[in-house]
Amino acid sequence: MLEQRLLEKAIGDAGRLIAVEPFGEGSIARFAIDAGEHAGDWFVDSSRQPVARETGFVIRSREGVAVARIWRHPLDPRLPALRTALDPVRLGRIANAAGSGGPIEARVLAYRPGRRAVVRLTQHGVHLFVKVVRPGEAEDLAEIHRACRAAGVPAPEVVHWTPAGVVVVRDAEGTPGPVAASRTPAGELLDAVDELREHLLSVRTRRIARASAGSRIDWHLDRLAADLPARAADARALLPALVPHLRRVGQARVVHGDLHIGQLFLTGGRVSSVIDVDTAGLGDPADDTAAFIGHAIASAVTNEVAGRTADAALLQAIADEAADRWLRDAHAAALTALHLVGHGIRAADRSPEAASLLLDRAQRIAPARARR
Template identity: 40%
Template structure:
């Protein structure tokens, strides 16, 4: 190891050190056109995590991912290490060559996307736009076509059947999901746009929106679907392990564990799995919810999962919203917590916010992380969701 690497701010980060060993000096410090790297993301994946690193220049052509998930993939697209290369100890790849998402590279450059669109009777009329990417999990792109905008979702091939099935089951139950145009076996789906205006971009009152959400959740509970939903509780250990050892963090984690240990587990039902107002579209006449997206996580689970995801998303969104809308979204968080209040909702909300705070820390937003830790603690302790300190 080069002596100067000990001075890098990430010198104690094991994922960075794996990358440094692979890349050498380029990862550690500026040298001519080669810039030092910074951590841009870290999420749990499989048995470990996937961490993203990018140069200080924000060059989109140079993003590296270090993956310690040990999840099997069809083909390695970068460097893999370990004795069993079917489940390597670590792998390193550059975006968009995500080995978990074999359709991503071709789709991102338009080749696979245009071919699939053509088979569906659509002609691409512009460049693809990447609108979301979670390494190792999924990517979402928007494509302008002669039939209007469509959405391309890239997923792990082994999850394709489940996701297609969830869409079809929701449609069969009369839920307002976008039309599924088609899919390809390497993990690529094409969907129409949702009907209506995104809830985040239109006016609503907390009470009326929550009334509509309750009606939607009742519909979801009637979907014929028997797969288990993922639980945010499964992430508590990982989030706690990456949150540091500050007293306030340890107190929060202990409070969450106490709440969940003493709470009654309710009979499971079909849940969305990632319910929040960013997934909802409203009818132009204010008649209610006209569209719902991202049913990939549909499954049987505790109704508290959807309640907590909705509340935590509202809390986190309020921090990132302009001052003119912040109070309304905080009011939505408080109204949702009051309506759906129970110990498991509070515990699960605390876990979501712990993860949000960790992400803020990764992005260098120390103040935001502290705010989210404090809000999570207040909710876990039985308080309100929305009375955060105003931020400028």
């Protein structure tokens, strides 16, 4: 692929492709180099989106336009605060200034290049979570946390934020959703999720939620077709089946933007914490439906392929119950199928079998699955 050739030209090592995400006019591809002077994670950005300061190699056109950027983690040019969030010396200085001493462990829990990262800090057994975003976005992120809490949505409390692109939040309270799901009947779990979604509707914000999965349908289907060449025709056949139904029904409402079991913590049968409200804002409620069902099915498939049949059955039962409760129109069914395509792309490199099964599920749940 082009990105791999560009990386090899820049540093002399093509690396191993890990993931590709659409971004701007192109994408950001992630590669791993396991040994040698260039060991680490490398990124090739073909988005042509401007940055405030270059932090790696830049490949320009004859006209001087940056057509590709290449950098090594954590030197993301759009997330300049990421380097600070992972620097133990700087973290120690911050802690000492706040009157707290002792070693700090920093671990990256999530990273979407060019967009955001989540770093867990642990000191004296206490966790704080640093959300690293683009400079100028931190205040907005702190505000959506505050607005959620004011409306009864139990987002974690923000304890600090800086315009450089850092928001620090406290740990979530309660039992993690995947653990709670193993102890709670599916109907009761979904009752708690319904209550949370009702509270979300009352959040006062003009913020726009994360873009719908339907906004990049061509990229998703082309990518899965490339990852599963033996089933390229099946992937591309989803395009005419889904496109006519990818239109929001009704006005925009406040949604989580990436709702799934892993975002939830429960206490006493209710959601006591919901994390990653970074994606929340005005959007399409069907996207939350699709994200939840799609994630549950993808988790079931992952466990099925790994031979964990009991866990797979539990997660599939939750997905089926959610589909019976929420999947009531062709629009929501189409979005759910597209979320499964996205999960298939992420699974393809490590498990083509899982990716193929997810494509099967997407075909089954496409609009013919919906009740009109």
